[in-house]
């Protein structure tokens with residue numbers, strides 16, 4: 481096969497570092513006071529991973545009112561765990577990119593809406609957030625690597641952005657892009673990953689217009705009652721809780737409405753393993769591991785995975801008339 485060990489998903493799930501080992505290692509590193517950033521912010525009594533966010537111009541909107549329609553069947557994952565166990569390949573292929581990700585400058589930040597729309601728009605993130613308003617929702621998050629978390633996200637329904645964009649009837653899909661800045665995101669430099677000659681930054685993801693209009697599709701601006709941390713995808717990321725986590729693209733700069741199905745970053749690299757639909761289904765294994773169960777991070781529990789990650793009532797209807805093979809709809 482052309483691409484070998486391209487990322488952590490290439491490692492059999494059984495060999496991945498259990499999070500308690502990983503977290504203890506991190507606490508040990510923190511105890512050593514590694515890095516000027518940590519020392520400076522630490523001296524001021526601020527969590528170094530939040531230092532930059534204290535200047536966020538939308539801070540007054542947090543914590544946002546919780547929408548009680550979105551409930552969880554398990555406790556919220558500890559914030560520290562969510563802040564220190566991340567997939568953000570622009571900053572490296574390990575889970576420990578949180579400090580590296582602090583280099584990302586999230587203001588000014590413009591979001592472009594273009595393609596098959598009545599009028600193209602470029603809007604500053606703070607104007608966008610104030611225009612549409614935010615709420616809090618509790619969501620599950622299921623990574624293709626067979627671990628899961630639960631997150632109190634803040635943000636707004638994707639449907640509000642679709643409304644703002646005024647798509648033409650020719651628009652069937654939305655293609656989304658993350659920033660490109662190799663000076664900030666060092667893994668975007670050529671030759672950082674052995675596979676980078678085959679990868680094409682930016683990170684790209686896509687959804688159908690119907691998926692974007694589904695009530696569950698959520699554009700995230702915050703988490704844990706404050707603006708979302710950089711390593712989690714500030715200032716704007718997606719949350720699609722019924723799909724594998726790689727669909728939830730981080731730090732979005734562009735939404736393009738199009739009549740063509742977008743090809744995502746991972747699909748381009750490894751189409752047999754990471755498809756466009758990527759809906760969660762315990763009965764459809766990843767080619768190299770089972771998806772029947774998941775490790776709930778921070779609990780030591782392994783629980784059965786649910787069809788559409790437990791959100792079937794809200795989303796199964798989107799796919800009922802599609803005659804797609806399970807390996808296509810669920811991978």
Ligand code: MTE
Pocket residue numbers: 565566567568569570622623624658683711712713725726727728729730731
């Ligand atoms: N978005 C970008 N731009 N780059 C990435 O590497 N990783 C994806 C997704 N969005 C990724 C991304 C994957 S694989 C997952 S599981 C989630 O982000 C992880 O989100 P978290 O770090 O907040 O848990």
